[in-house]
Amino acid sequence: MIAVELRKLFRRPRTWITIALLNSLPVLVAVLLKVTDLAPRPGEGPAFLSAVLTNGTLFPLAALAIVLPLFLPIAVAVVAGDSVAGEAQGGTLRYLLARPAGRTRLLVAKLVALVVFVLVTVVIVAIVGYVVGTTLFEVQSLGATTAVSGTSLTPDQVAGRTLLSIGYVTISMLGVAAFAMFFSTLTDSPQLATLGALAVLIGSSLLFTLDAASDIAPYLPTRYWLSFVDFFRDPILWRNVVRGLGLQAVYVVVLLGAAWANFTTKDITS
Amino acid sequence: MVVRGWRWVVVALGLAVLVALPALVEALPADDEDVSPADLRAQVLASDDVAFSGYAISSGGLTLPVSDALTGVADLLSDQTALRAWYRGSDDWRVDVVTPTGETGTHRDASGTWTWDYADQRASRGDDPPLALPTAPDLLPSALGRRLLSEAGDDELSRIAPARVAGVDAVGLRYTPADPAASVSAVDVWVDPSTGLPVRVVVRSAGTATPALDTRFLDLDLSAPAATTTAFDPPPGADVTAERDLTDVDLGRQERADLPATLADLGRRSFDGVPDQIGAYGSGITVLAVSALPGRAAGSLRDQLERTPGAVVDDLGVRIAAGPLSLMVAGTSTRDGGSGTYLLAGTVTLDALATAARQIQEAAR
Known part of the structure; x- marks a missing residue:
């Protein structure tokens, strides 16, 4: 069932159009940086963007930081919101459930397909970022990269920590995916499910900026998204990374539980 | 309907447990120790050689009407500051102020300090000036607790309830200044009883429930950090300068x-x-x-x-x-x-x- 869902997802042109659109923003930023030679100061603008003019191998990280706040979660919400509601809207949900596999397995298969989509998307952003970065900007083949803490990182360390960042960003998107998937079981409209997840995302981002909401900030789904920067401190600051992983796990478990409770008892009419 | 509803009950119960768990852990009572206020203060003042590494949050509740030249100090006393610290001794430590996309690190060695500013890509060398404005390392609970208790009289000290801070059952000490001119109504310090290290400091002023300053460790490890962690060499390409201190102002x-x-x-x-x-x-x-x-x-x-x-x-x-x-x-x-x-x-x-x-x-x- 998982293989069927994966084939279905990656055979759709709109999946690849989404991924292509997602990559267009970092590429545009890279071109603008190359043309104008104007990078933001360190600590300003998207993380690591300041360093790419002198070290193009850091552009995969800058590309992730560029798409992380909005583009990537929108893409994830669109695909996840479509997962169940899209089948219902298209009238195919009844036929899917006619198979003996059961609703719980269908939900799990949809979730695994989503995780694979997020991972593929993030990896493609990183690869495109690497190709664009090393093509347009200087590459420090021998020199070391300066970490956020002012120490030097070897190219191997940079590569390893970039891989950790890719994994972390992928997992950070699972909360949004779980929200969209839960909403997708509540409605037959994929657009409504996507909008619901985006409302949660925007609400979380807004509350995070308010001092008055500081008590609930540790529980906001977007709270630890930027913590992939902590892989580039020296020593690595694991505290927020671990909390970010735990928080996403809690959201996935609770929302999938809710999706399961709703979907397995729902009357399927379409 | 009853049969259908059990799934929702499972989900609701799971959610309730997850939501209540942090509050339950927080509510667990901390162990107290029978130690006099004067002895506890003496332990705190002697904790200068206790090695540790940790992560602390300082929350300032003051709004200072200051000029642009002092915004750094004003931010420290009005905002939340995240601090990462490694301490091997009074002249061998490092404190980083961590922001979401950068950091400012202070590295102390035997002859002075290196300050690394990621935003400016600048490393500046300071020579331990006798007169200086408050900086982020001063807000670390360990340093602030020792400083604030250094001149407290025994009759100004009392014990308060213990608290669990960064996994430590910390014993409480209150310093209530006796001077009628004092604007600080109390300083509450929670101390790790095994080492004398202050792990949380709350400065209170009269007439307001909001602390003027609340700084505490969230993570604390009492093993000595590596010397390579506290040491600093300016990275290639960094702007290296001499730090301006108050004797120049x-x-x-x-x-x-x-x-x-x-x-x-x-x-x-x-x-x-x-x-x-x-x-x-x-x-x-x-x-x-x-x-x-x-x-x-x-x-x-x-x-x-x-x-x-x-x-x-x-x-x-x-x-x-x-x-x-x-x-x-x-x-x-x-x-x-x-x-x-x-x-x-x-x-x-x-x-x-x-x-x-x-x-x-x-x-x-």
Whole structure:
């Protein structure tokens, strides 16, 4: 069932159009940086963007930081919101459930397909970022990269920590995916499910900026998204990374539980 | 319907457990120890050689009406600051101020400090000046607790309830300054009883429930960090500069000042590095600094203080309070300052400031 869902997802042109659109923003930023030679100061603008003019191998990280706040979660919400509601809207949900596999397995298969989509998307952003970065900007083949803490990182360390960042960003998107998937079981409209997840995302981002909401900030789904920067401190600051992983796990478990409770008892009419 | 609903019950129960878990862990009572306030203070003061590494959060509740030159200090006292610390000894430590996309690290060695600023890609070297503005490392609970308790009298100390801080059952100590001029109503310090290390410090001012400053460890590891972690070499390509300290700043010490031996019943004292033109008064956490102001600075500061909500303006000058911190420009009422204008700042009440200003005027006649 998982293989069927994966084939279905990656055979759709709109999946690849989404991924292509997602990559267009970092590429545009890279071109603008190359043309104008104007990078933001360190600590300003998207993380690591300041360093790419002198070290193009850091552009995969800058590309992730560029798409992380909005583009990537929108893409994830669109695909996840479509997962169940899209089948219902298209009238195919009844036929899917006619198979003996059961609703719980269908939900799990949809979730695994989503995780694979997020991972593929993030990896493609990183690869495109690497190709664009090393093509347009200087590459420090021998020199070391300066970490956020002012120490030097070897190219191997940079590569390893970039891989950790890719994994972390992928997992950070699972909360949004779980929200969209839960909403997708509540409605037959994929657009409504996507909008619901985006409302949660925007609400979380807004509350995070308010001092008055500081008590609930540790529980906001977007709270630890930027913590992939902590892989580039020296020593690595694991505290927020671990909390970010735990928080996403809690959201996935609770929302999938809710999706399961709703979907397995729902009357399927379409 | 009952059969259908069990799934929702499972989900609701799971959610309730997850939501309640942090509160339940927080509510677990911490163990107390039978130790006298004086002994606990002595343990704290002797904790200077306790090695540790940790992560701390400092929350300031003060809004300071300061100029652009002092925004760093104002931010420390009004915002939340995340601190990462590695401490091997009093002259071998590192404290990083962590922001979402950058950091500023202070590395202390035997002869001074390196400060690394990621935003500016700058490493600056400082040589341990005797007079300096507060910096982020001063807000670390361990450093602040030792500093604030250093001059506390035994009769000003009492024990308070223990608290669990960064996984440590920390015993509580309250320092209530006895001086009537004090604007700090209490300093609460929670201490790791096994090492004497302060793990949380709360500074309270009278009349408000919100602490003026609350700094605590969230993570604490009492093993010694590696020497390579605290050491620092400027990275290639960094802008390397010498740190500017307060001895380079004109604090009005070119102005002549005849200051009395006591002000508002606070005795004058001397500190290493403080020039004679600046009068330092008081002890413990009740201190007052007085400096003659050059004319232009006086006019500008007076204007700024007058615009601050709650400012008291009278024939003595203009004075304001931000939590336990108070500030006054006293002396001549000319808009451009002039001779006879003083800046008074400290952790004293506004009444004490007014008394001090009156006594300075009388001494000058």
